[in-house]
Amino acid sequence: MGKLEDNKKRKKEALFHTAFELFTTKGINKTAVSDIVDRAGVAKGTFYLYFKDKYDIRNKLITHKANELFGMASASVEKAALNDFEDKVIYIVDFIIDQLTKNPPLMNFIAKNLSWGVFKTALSQPADEGGSIFYDKFMEMIQNDSHHYDHPDIMLFTIVELTSATCFPTILEASPVTIGEFKPYLHRAIRAILYANRGD
Amino acid sequence: MGKLEDNKKRKKEALFHTAFELFTTKGINKTAVSDIVDRAGVAKGTFYLYFKDKYDIRNKLITHKANELFGMASASVEKAALNDFEDKVIYIVDFIIDQLTKNPPLMNFIAKNLSWGVFKTALSQPADEGGSIFYDKFMEMIQNDSHHYDHPDIMLFTIVELTSATCFPTILEASPVTIGEFKPYLHRAIRAILYANRGD
Amino acid sequence: MGKLEDNKKRKKEALFHTAFELFTTKGINKTAVSDIVDRAGVAKGTFYLYFKDKYDIRNKLITHKANELFGMASASVEKAALNDFEDKVIYIVDFIIDQLTKNPPLMNFIAKNLSWGVFKTALSQPADEGGSIFYDKFMEMIQNDSHHYDHPDIMLFTIVELTSATCFPTILEASPVTIGEFKPYLHRAIRAILYANRGD
Amino acid sequence: MGKLEDNKKRKKEALFHTAFELFTTKGINKTAVSDIVDRAGVAKGTFYLYFKDKYDIRNKLITHKANELFGMASASVEKAALNDFEDKVIYIVDFIIDQLTKNPPLMNFIAKNLSWGVFKTALSQPADEGGSIFYDKFMEMIQNDSHHYDHPDIMLFTIVELTSATCFPTILEASPVTIGEFKPYLHRAIRAILYANRGD
DNA sequence: GATGAATGAGCATTCATTCAT
DNA sequence: CATGAATGAATGCTCATTCAT
Helix, strand or coil, X not given: CHHHHHHHHHHHHHHHHHHHHHHHHHCCCCXXXXXXXXXXXXXXXHHHHHCCCHHHHXXXXXXXXXXXXXXXXXXXXXXXXXXXXXXXXXXXXXXXXHHHHHCHHHHHHHHHHCCHHHHHHHHCCECCCCCCEHHHHHHHHHHHCCCCECCHHHHHHHHHHHHHHHHHHHHHHCCCCCHHHHHHHHHHHHHHHHHHCECX | CHHHHHHHHHHHHHHHHHHHHXXXXXXXXXXXXXXXXXXXXXXXXXXXXXXXXXXXXXXXXXXXXXXXXXXXXXXXXXXXXXXXXXXHHHHHHHHHHHHHHHCHHHHHHHHHHCCHHHHHHHHCCECCCCCCEHHHHHHHHHHHCCCCECCHHHHHHHHHHHHHHHXXXXXXXXXXXXXXXXXXXXXXXXXXXXHHCECC | CHHHHHHHHHHHHHHHHHHHHHHHHHCCCCCCHHHHHHHHCCCHHHHHHHCCCHHHHHHHHHHHHHHHHHHHXXXXXXXXXXXXXXXXXXXXXXXXXXXXXXCHHHHHHHHHHCCHHHHHHHHCCECCCCCCEHHHHHXXXXXXXXXXXXXXXXXXXXXXXXXXXXXXXXXXXXXXXXXXXXXXXXXXXXXXXXXXXXXX | CHHHHHHHHHHHHHHHHHHHHHHHHHCCCCCCHHHHHHHHCCCHHHHHHHCCCHHHHHHHHHHHHHHHHHHHHHHHHHHHCCCCHHHHHHHHHHHHHHHHHHCHHHHHHXXXXXXXXXXXXXXXXXXXXXXXXXXXXXXXXXXHCCCCECCHHHHHHHHHHHHHHXXXXXXXXXXXXXXXXXXXXXXXXXXXXXXXXXXX
16 A cells, blocks of 8 residues: 555656756756656656646646745744844845755746746645745734734735846846846845835 | 839738737747748748748747837827936836736737847837837936936846836736736835935 | 445446446547546446456447337337237337437437447347347247238348438438438338238 | 649549558558558648548548449449339449449448438539539439439438448348348339339 | 556647748 | 748657556
8 A cells, every 4th residue: 555655656756856857957848748757767648647738747846846945935034033024024035046046947947937826826835744834924924023014915926026027037147137236236125115015 | 123122021021910919819839830821821931031930030029019119108208298217217117007908918928928138139229210229218317317326227127127027917817916906006116116226 | 245246236337327328428439448437436447347348338238228129119019909010010110219219319329339230139139137039029920910021031121221221310410301201201111111022 | 833733633642542442441440640641652741731630531532432433323324225213223223232342342431431411412513523413313314204203302312221221231241141132122122112202 | 356556559630841843 | 032832750648458456
């Protein structure tokens, strides 16, 4: 029993892992299902046993990776023991930027496939079994802050979009400037947005 | 000769126009070169006479459309006779949002294909023969303002990315809020960014 | 044991029944063994425990259904208490046409899969346990008639083929006329064939 | 020009011819488009240039073959110089039976794919360029006969269905009797049907 | 007996690109 | 310049069948 279940899980994970590898190196359009199964050492039919098609595995991959990333950021910010909400936001943004800078394939993959919808979904799920939900944590941080914010969700949306939209080209292509050069401007912009949304 | 030249131009424009129509309705992946030439009433070989491949015509299309849009914005802001740079930026942003809101196919097309690189290219070309260059105009506006800005290009980049990243989901999917609801927040964010970048 | 036996029978019958349902709605080519077992709530392997393949279950299904139909016709004609053989034949033909008209899926299934060989086989088996054999009954009717027929089997073949060949398109597609309009012509043709085969 | 046109026609005919060969030997289900193009010495894409799919070429093939057959029958009956309509019908039926008996693959192909709809279509087209239409000729024969028939089209339908339904098993499987043994019974049945439909 | 995960051969179909006319 | 017939590699997907549990 355990054997069978293990085997199932192993195959599914092999596909998952291999797909990520190929999507990040060759791109989705250039990756054929054949490529994935060949490299995963699994029969073609097995792929369709676990995923509807190429786009199904892609979506699951994005959700999974985004979730992982925010889970880590969440855990890290707690250890950092910051008091100010503003500082926490900047900390999280920097944490994620650092992770992505270290991992260009992941960056690339996310850059080309992320949408707010997918993102929101990922953020609203536990990072892994037993893990807590990023979105809830974020809202909690806001509640505990000394300042009050009028529409925290719209503010979050604005910050997330600004950050991702500006980080992709700066990290991946250093255009128009490198991420290092851009960071101070990003911090400044985020602080400005937070300040502008204060309701007190 | 004039006739022949006309004919040439007409075919190229037919392809250009038809490609836009199909890209915006079916998406690029689902649009085959055959579809384009069939509808344009041109032979398949003719397509390859004018464009390298599907992606070539797409890039030219984006550049063209983005340019057209900013050309209009540019012309409009001049007529509006605003003194303040801040007001001009908001005006331009609103102008473009209005245009895109009225034209969802265009919005969709741009949303799925825009990158800062393409964008920059488009902004650095004359909108049409005889038209002036948007980027230059923008820089001129900054110079003439009573305030001084430290790195106008990075600031422009930040604003452009923030605007496009937040407008696509709000216009196209009204998610997380409609563009109407989001606009005040966008204005506030943009003004905050401008303020934060002032060097005086 | 009884329980076990019951379970076995139930599974086989579930497969049998489900297959008929799917064959008549989707057609045989479009029905996969997976479809059958899924809907029957049985494992895939179980299918192969009872049937060689898709075509095996189809043949068994046709035999079963044809047999059922003729068994009913046979029982009905006896109750009708007709003296004349000619009248009995017409009665049976009408009975079957009525049944098929009421049950288009069955009609469709039979129309697409019937062959004289299968048919003959079905007619030569008891309709169900304890039931008598249609073919034998038919021959008995002929013997008891006041007229003599030279080659009753060839005559039966001729009538069966004529009837089925003309009923399928008229019932299913009302082409070239509806079954209602065609019936008098069919009766006339059958009577003519019977008359032509009389040996006295 | 002529060269190009010729080439086109040659390819299409190669596909047509090869498909018939394979359909009659392996059956349609077991014939892959690959088989057809391989043997026809044509690229796979070329097949889809001329036919929508496997079933498209099959339908065109049936129409073509049925038409050819009836065209020949039609030409032959005219030479035979028979006066009586009844004799002409029997002559045509025999002619076609002879042709099919000589050509079992054709018989097989038609047997498995014929439907009254397809048949009617085929009969209502000129056999080849310049050829006349079988259906019209048939109706003309009836007009010129000394007898009057009430519904010639229903009668034709009845005879065609009876003939095809009984000939297929007798020719192909000699079941329940050989075509040779069955012929007199068929003639008798047809004459009976004709007689039964006379309106005078 | 029963299960259902795994298989992988097999197939239809698409489409960018070429090149003889 | 323009054409459009021909190509054939590429690919997504299905499904009958097996077999370890």
